[in-house]
Amino acid sequence: MTPDTAQTDDRTGSLRELITPARVVLWDFDGPICRLFAVLKAEQVARDLMTWLTEQGLHGLLTQSERQSLDPHVILRSIDARRPDSDLVTELEKRLTMEELKASASAMPTPYADPLIRTWQAVGSRLAITTNNSPRAVREYLESRGLTSCFSPHIYGRTRDLQLLKPDPHCLNRALKAMGTAPSSALMIGDSVTDYDAACEAGVPFLGYASDAEPLLRAGAKTVVDSFDQLLKVVRSG
Structure with a gap:
């Protein structure tokens, strides 16, 4: 047995150990299922939101580090923390949703994600999406890929209460409750430390699931893959 073979066997064993007890699989959306902002970049969306805030004379509501993050969800959550339940937050969330809907038309499928989703459902697992993205954008993308039936109705995305975005477990708990599943009988697939x-x-x-595993490993994640090919083989093998 070569070192590469032993490493593959070890990874297969750890994947099988993770997925065997899972009756429900909770998927993050942007990353594990697709690259939502493959063409329309998230950084540009963040800049557009900041430009709009500047036009309203509200640029100062963001700290320098928040502006430099170029993450639309950081901007949205930060403004909500300072102006909760305001028309400003409602408008920002609406603008982000419109950008996500636009991006869903050009999103790039994650390699092996489509067959993995269909295979997992075919072998009897139940699937849900738990995401910080707009559920409208998620549904648009799933419809374009013929994947809606694999998840519907279990799509749990961003709500009006933005403080419940991940890392808050609200969307995961909603899925577990709706599907009548104990946490130990589920598996979450995500690409970020907040997941x-x-x-x-x-x-x-x-x-x-990440091309750069270090942030997740430093956070405490035990198993991180950079491709779903091996996981697909494990699921197919039963």
Whole structure:
């Protein structure tokens, strides 16, 4: 047995150990299922939101580090923390949703994600989406890929209460409750530390998907893959 073969066997074993107890698989959307902002870049969306805030004379509501993050969700959550339940937050969320809907038309499928989703459903697992993105954008994308029936009606995305975005486990808990599933019988697939933190808070085992595993490993994730090809083989093998 070569070192590469032994490493593959070890990874297969750890994947099988993770997925065997899982009756429900909770998917993050942007990353594990697709690259939502493959063409329309998230950084540009963040800049557009900041430009709009500047035009309203509200640029100062963001700290320098928040502006430099170029993450639309950081901007949205930060403004909500300072102006909760305001028309400003409602308008920002609406603008972000419109950008996500626009991006869903050009989103790039994550390699192996489509067959993995269909295979997992075919072998009897139940699937849900737990995401910080707009559920409208998620549905648009799933419809374009013929995947709606794999998840519907279990799509749990951003709500009006923006403080419940991950790392808060709210969307995971909604899915678990609706599907009548104990946390130990579920598996969360996510690509960010906020996904991992939400899974830990909800008591759900976690599988990371990321090209750069270090942030997730530093956060405490035990298993991180950079491709779903091996996971697909494990699911297909039963």
